[in-house]
Amino acid sequence: MMTLSEENYLKAMYHLAAVTDGGISTNAIAERMNTKASSVTDMIKKLSEKELVHYKRYKGAALTEKGKLVAANIIRKHRLWEVFLVEKLNFTWDEVHDVAEQLEHIKSEKLIDQLDAFLGFPKRDPHGDPIPDKEGNVSDHADVLLITLNKDEKGIIVGVKDSSSSFLKYLDKQGIALGKKIKVIDKEPFDNSMKIRIKKEEFTISQQIANNIYIKK
Amino acid sequence: MMTLSEENYLKAMYHLAAVTDGGISTNAIAERMNTKASSVTDMIKKLSEKELVHYKRYKGAALTEKGKLVAANIIRKHRLWEVFLVEKLNFTWDEVHDVAEQLEHIKSEKLIDQLDAFLGFPKRDPHGDPIPDKEGNVSDHADVLLITLNKDEKGIIVGVKDSSSSFLKYLDKQGIALGKKIKVIDKEPFDNSMKIRIKKEEFTISQQIANNIYIKK
């Protein structure tokens, strides 16, 4: 059986692996988890014993297939719970993270299977992130960041990259939500800001914003 | 903030207090929690520091008002989750305990408020146990055990005292469920078994069984 802490390390490594090539550095993990490199080394050794990560000292770590599967399942649970919180318990998309962070560690196969069914086998969480299946397969974003669209291109908002509370609240305020149609009216090369249209309303967003919104063309 | 272990001790003490007069003994807690008396002593000291229990060495422990409130809220969460599992996720009443045991420790006021509302503010869990309100008030069983009914008396099944999986499965098999009308056809003084009728069907149950079913007359 897996401890809370072990699960959190696996999850962190899974996320880091997606944006890293080669081994995942001790420091990167430490930073993501707000812990110290020495603690990371300890844990990685432990996970390595359990064959959840590959590890050679000084060479960084990588998840084994087994480790990936475990991590994907934690993320699966996290995202299913997020859907539950938003769809059934009236949470807003900026409120769900902390609670899901706790719920993801509940151990019960039946629970998660039934939850999945109860929610109608959702494919994405409230931020547009794909929900892995039980085997750990993820139908990942073939989507594109808003910032990459050119003048006059159109698309549908399908996800966010940053899901911090402040960013999500900003989006709510602007009426930017998943599923909405969006059109790029103009791009400003100087600061990479762009003027967009959603539902007849036009307004300008900064590069920061456009860089954190996924679009399906 | 309360640790997992602290919460479990408070809960155990709350349940023990209900069936004990005077202080709760170290041994009783140890037995209920499958731990050792020495560990209990340690924890009680810690809880005493936090003013969650009253404690004088060698004299047993008792929950403070604050302690009772915390414990009742954990039980509240446990029972609400049980309702959720049975009503929404198709768990049977003998399957819910272990999962609820985990879910009861999730920390989010909003979560539990919304869950309560989502379930329609249930008053009892699937075993007929009352769900405490947020202030820790419990509308406890003014109900009576089946064993106390006399020949020809009637009532409605409203709860179970033992909620072990094996007992619940037995009840399912016999068609004994909450809400059913029951009539005592006969009592055998020799072994305290009784013949009962539920929905036109008559059968005999042992003292053991009759002693673990709550009836509203």
Place this chain on the structure above:
DNA sequence: ATTAATATTTAGTCTAAGCTAAAAAATAAA
């Protein structure tokens, strides 16, 4: 009222998971 039995507490270990500070390896700079 002693003694015997039982319950409780203390003292000292153990493990998981964190930390700091120092040592060692890898990488970058001169």
Place this chain on the structure above:
DNA sequence: TTTATTTTTTAGCTTAGACTAAATATTAAT
């Protein structure tokens, strides 16, 4: 290719929570 810098690891401490064995209270029995 040395030297300097950065990263990683090791060694040793800390805390929570559990344990065992020994010591001390309390309760029961004679």
